[in-house]
Amino acid sequence: MPLYGGVEGGGTKFVCAVGSGPGQMIDELRFPTTTPDETLGKVVSFFRKYMSAPQRLEGLGVATFGPIDPVVGSSTYGRILATPKAGWANCDIVGILAKELRLPIAFDTDVNGAALSEAKWGAGQNCGSVLYITIGTGIGGGFYTQGGVLHGLLHPEMGHIMMPHDRQKDPFAGSCPFHGDCFEGLASGPAIEKRWGQKAETLPADHPAWDIETDHIANALVTYIVTLSPQKIILGGGVAQQSHILPIVRSKVQKLLNGYVQSGNVTTESIEDYIVLPGLGNQAGVLGALALAMFAS
Amino acid sequence: MPLYGGVEGGGTKFVCAVGSGPGQMIDELRFPTTTPDETLGKVVSFFRKYMSAPQRLEGLGVATFGPIDPVVGSSTYGRILATPKAGWANCDIVGILAKELRLPIAFDTDVNGAALSEAKWGAGQNCGSVLYITIGTGIGGGFYTQGGVLHGLLHPEMGHIMMPHDRQKDPFAGSCPFHGDCFEGLASGPAIEKRWGQKAETLPADHPAWDIETDHIANALVTYIVTLSPQKIILGGGVAQQSHILPIVRSKVQKLLNGYVQSGNVTTESIEDYIVLPGLGNQAGVLGALALAMFAS
Numbered sequence: 001m002p003l004y005g006g007v008e009g010g011g012t013k014f015v016c017a018v019g020s021g022p023g024q025m026i027d028e029l030r031f032p033t034t035t036p037d038e039t040l041g042k043v044v045s046f047f048r049k050y051m052s053a054p055q056r057l058e059g060l061g062v063a064t065f066g067p068i069d070p071v072v073g074s075s076t077y078g079r080i081l082a083t084p085k086a087g088w089a090n091c092d093i094v095g096i097l098a099k100e101l102r103l104p105i106a107f108d109t110d111v112n113g114a115a116l117s118e119a120k121w122g123a124g125q126n127c128g129s130v131l132y133i134t135i136g137t138g139i140g141g142g143f144y145t146q147g148g149v150l151h152g153l154l155h156p157e158m159g160h161i162m163m164p165h166d167r168q169k170d171p172f173a174g175s176c177p178f179h180g181d182c183f184e185g186l187a188s189g190p191a192i193e194k195r196w197g198q199k200a201e202t203l204p205a206d207h208p209a210w211d212i213e214t215d216h217i218a219n220a221l222v223t224y225i226v227t228l229s230p231q232k233i234i235l236g237g238g239v240a241q242q243s244h245i246l247p248i249v250r251s252k253v254q255k256l257l258n259g260y261v262q263s264g265n266v267t268t269e270s271i272e273d274y275i276v277l278p279g280l281g282n283q284a285g286v287l288g289a290l291a292l293a294m295f296a297s
Numbered sequence: 298m299p300l301y302g303g304v305e306g307g308g309t310k311f312v313c314a315v316g317s318g319p320g321q322m323i324d325e326l327r328f329p330t331t332t333p334d335e336t337l338g339k340v341v342s343f344f345r346k347y348m349s350a351p352q353r354l355e356g357l358g359v360a361t362f363g364p365i366d367p368v369v370g371s372s373t374y375g376r377i378l379a380t381p382k383a384g385w386a387n388c389d390i391v392g393i394l395a396k397e398l399r400l401p402i403a404f405d406t407d408v409n410g411a412a413l414s415e416a417k418w419g420a421g422q423n424c425g426s427v428l429y430i431t432i433g434t435g436i437g438g439g440f441y442t443q444g445g446v447l448h449g450l451l452h453p454e455m456g457h458i459m460m461p462h463d464r465q466k467d468p469f470a471g472s473c474p475f476h477g478d479c480f481e482g483l484a485s486g487p488a489i490e491k492r493w494g495q496k497a498e499t500l501p502a503d504h505p506a507w508d509i510e511t512d513h514i515a516n517a518l519v520t521y522i523v524t525l526s527p528q529k530i531i532l533g534g535g536v537a538q539q540s541h542i543l544p545i546v547r548s549k550v551q552k553l554l555n556g557y558v559q560s561g562n563v564t565t566e567s568i569e570d571y572i573v574l575p576g577l578g579n580q581a582g583v584l585g586a587l588a589l590a591m592f593a594s
Binding site for chain 1: 444445454459475517553562
């Protein structure tokens with residue numbers, strides 16, 4: 001079976017892996033994200049073992065935190081762009097890895113990787129389009145459609161949509177340094193912590209935080225549904241794993257759509273199969289990177 | 298040159314045309330939209346002339362008002378779905394035309410057709426992704442990406458995104474019967490007329506209506522930009538043709554994005570080439586239908 005490499009580049013840790021898909025991984029290494037030189041040096045060392053037969057890789061997928069430039073042909077293709085993460089702004093991650101490893105490299109955001117891997121192997125199998133939203137330290141989205149993932153100017157930054165904000169019910173001004181009360185500013189883990197003075201995972205299921213949080217998530221999902229018309233919505237990230245919120249989110253989405261989108265997926269009880277948790281568990285990140293190598297055009 | 302047919306099916310008029318693209322149209326007929334039987338009967342009569350050599354059509358594109366089911370393989374594919382337009386709900390427009398004309402038929406929304414034709418021939422040429430938004434009697438959006446137009450559950454209903462709404466500045470409750478103050482409820486032609494008691498086209502450029510209107514349009518465009526990352530945004534429809542609003546919309550979009558999307562298209566003066574008017578003028582609708590026949594997969 002052909003082997004591929006995957007690099008999940010996160011803000012706090014990197015994961016490198018080799019394999020052919022879920023349950024078919026033959027090697028993996030995890031290490032903390034430090035400087036680009038040190039971190040990418042470890043990536044190169046790990047994959048050097050897979051540069052020659054019989055274990056030569058067909059290609060490498062790199063899925064990282066953003067903002068990045070994933071647009072092939074652009075002058076800054078393959079780079080991490082302006083990021084507050086010290087040392088990483090303008091890092092030419094694809095250029096460095098391609099020079100050292102001489103492999104075809106596919107490069108995208110972590111969330112586009114997750115959307116692709118969930119579409120191929122996870123909760124989005126057999127769906128023509130899959131929206132993957134992560135709600136955690138930040139909020140981001142990746143979108144699989146027409147056999148590939150969505151690019152454009154650069155890549156979507158779905159956490160930063162503009163939001164309805166009922167300040168009577170939720171006086172919190174929002175925590176996004178760029179946009180105040182965009183979706184990420186209202187509903188990310190840090191927004192919850194700042195609003196209530198404690199971390200999301202310590203708030204009991206009957207805390208009023210969850211009524212406000214599910215309002216915001218439902219508002220955002222409605223905007224995504226009418227804009228993207230996804231055939232499946234997958235909610236990843238730490239906040240979304242508070243599984244008691246999922247039925248409430250589904251119900252609020254239906255109420256807000258108010259029958260306007262005439263699809264059984266959202267108008268009937270089958271919404272339980274429409275807004276779901278990820279299917280790939282804690283390997284979703286590195287499998288997303290691997291999927292980029294295997295399937296991205 | 299191969300000939301194609303296009304049917305622009307609007308709520309008030311139908312346009313049928315035959316040709317190969319802009320400047321290469323050889324026949325056209327316009328008539329009011331009445332009952333499905335009468336209207337589709339006229340469509341069939343028009344195209345019967347083009348059923349045999351040397352003027353036999355390669356295919357027919359049908360671009361209509363929604364909601365429709367454009368998903369090939371779906372049990373309601375080719376139909377107009379529940380619409381308030383008398384007689385047209387559940388009309389099997391593709392089935393009827395295919396039976397009478399025995400031609401390959403491509404079927405989509407008017408706005409997806411417009412996005413495709415603008416991408417191929419108009420203001421979106423050479424762009425990998427094009428967002429077409431119409432702001433008029435209703436608000437809708439079509440999206441061209443990866444060589445095709447976006448489908449999913451059914452098709453996008455972009456006019457119905459959830460919106461920030463500053464009720465101090467704009468106390469109008471919104472006119473959408475489904476969602477109140479969604480984008481269409483706040484910013485369509487009928488919303489403007491209901492808010493100010495006069496039609497949009499009669500409001501002078503210095504009327505306070507335009508400050509509120511451009512706020513709403515800019516909010517919506519920011520949401521579309523961060524969700525879809527389009528390489529070009531084309532504003533069609535009657536309201537958007539009030540050309541004095543375009544520079545204000547661009548400026549408000551930049552202010553709202555606040556430098557977050559790191560692309561020259563939106564961070565510099567080149568936003569003048571990013572948010573633009575349609576390139577195809579009043580033939581955009583029927584050329585959209587023709588483009589569906591020529592390019593849709």
